[in-house]
Amino acid sequence: MEILNEKRILLLEDSDEFIENIISLFNMFVKETLVAKDIKSALKIYNQEKIDIIVSDINLKQENGLDFIQDIRQTNREIPIVVLSGYKDEEYLFRAMTLNLSGYLLKPVNFKSLVEIFESCAKKIKLSLMESVALxxxxxxxxxxxxxxxxxxxxxxxxxxxxxxxxxxxxxxxxxxxxxxxxxxxxxxxxxxxxxxxxxxxxxx
Known part of the structure; x- marks a missing residue:
């Protein structure tokens, strides 16, 4: 997964406790994790910074993370996106299936599952590079x-x-x-x- 060493994650999450715990894990694999606590802030970071992977909670306090992902997918169908949730919600999962996700993480995040997710993201990034032609x-x-x-x-x-x-x-x-x-x-x-x-x-x- 060396390809991730210079990559940056955008994390959309509104739980301070979870953010504090997960960033250190994420940064074992990537160069940097940028955090947003609401969709407006997430879109601002996404539009202003070079983001390689998106990780978004579904169940934000006032918003639905899938709305943010749907916005991203309107203009970018290639960036790896992973969703977070505290429980399996069949309605959310069904909607998420249409958004070309790279994975689904349940809280609390299991390290083995995290490794598998980042391996999937790394493969997607490599494949995208192989399939792309610079114009x-x-x-x-x-x-x-x-x-x-x-x-x-x-x-x-x-x-x-x-x-x-x-x-x-x-x-x-x-x-x-x-x-x-x-x-x-x-x-x-x-x-x-x-x-x-x-x-x-x-x-x-």
């Missing part, structure tokens, strides 16, 4: 998820855009011709010059 201006194409991302924002691609980026990767360091785009992206359907120009302009935006 210009800080954009990254994820070959597995078929998404484009920059910093904390992820953009969903349509079918032609996916075919276009897959074509670029398959033909790296080659000159891309109009005929190649017509064949591999438009799949030999009629492609006018204006349609091609509009397609390229949309990508540049």
């Amino acid at each position: 210009k201006d800080g954009f990254v194409y994820n070959k597995e998820l078929k998404t484009i991302s920059k910093e904390k924002e992820t953009f969903t691609l349509n079918k032609k855009e996916i075919l276009f980026f897959d074509m670029l990767i398959l033909n790296k360091n080659k000159v891309i011709t109009k005929e190649m785009i017509a064949s591999m992206v438009y799949e030999n359907e009629n492609m006018s010059d204006s349609a091609l120009n509009n397609f390229i302009m949309r990508l540049r935006r």
Whole structure:
């Protein structure tokens, strides 16, 4: 799990006692743990800092941690997210299943379970790096998820855009011709010059 040594966790948790106990455990695996006690503070940290893993309690005093996770997943489907709970709640668990989580920790946190969760996060980060292709201006194409991302924002691609980026990767360091785009992206359907120009302009935006 060496890949986690330089990573940072954002912990959303409102119990001071739990925070004090868990940070020392987290920091055995990662470089730093940043703490927020409410969703507004968590979003502020997430937007201002480089965060690699999110750990969020579900049952906050005044809020639901799943609402925070749902906000994150609207723009970032790749960051590993782990949920915390003091008990197994089937309703919450069912909702959490749709949020592409890396794990679920029950309080009090068992060290063995924590190791397993961080191993899962490390694998996800490694896989993301292997599946990602750096583009210009800080954009990254994820070959597995078929998404484009920059910093904390992820953009969903349509079918032609996916075919276009897959074509670029398959033909790296080659000159891309109009005929190649017509064949591999438009799949030999009629492609006018204006349609091609509009397609390229949309990508540049």
